[in-house]
Amino acid sequence: LPDVAEEVRGFGHPGLALADPVEMVFRKSGYLCPRTVFILADKAASDLSRHLVGRLKDPDAVITIELGPV
Numbered sequence: 001l002p003d004v005a006e007e008v009r010g011f012g013h014p015g016l017a018l019a020d021p022v023e024m025v026f027r028k029s030g031y032l033c034p035r036t037v038f039i040l041a042d043k044a045a046s047d048l049s050r051h052l053v054g055r056l057k058d059p060d061a062v063i064t065i066e067l068g069p070v
């Protein structure tokens with residue numbers, strides 16, 4: 001299957017623990033927990049392409065996430 005790319009913008013926060021070894025959550029809200037990667041995202045899961053969502057359901061999919069300054 002071809003590669004799929006999606007850009008979501010959000011913000012870091014000094015209170016981010018980035019401590020969950022399994023799950024990552026990109027939040028539209030300002031809520032913080034060990035799973036939170038960034039907050040105030042400009043997209044929710046419902047805004048992502050259905051093609052990407054379908055690929056994410058594949059347990060063999062390899063996902064690359066790049067984080068950087070905006």
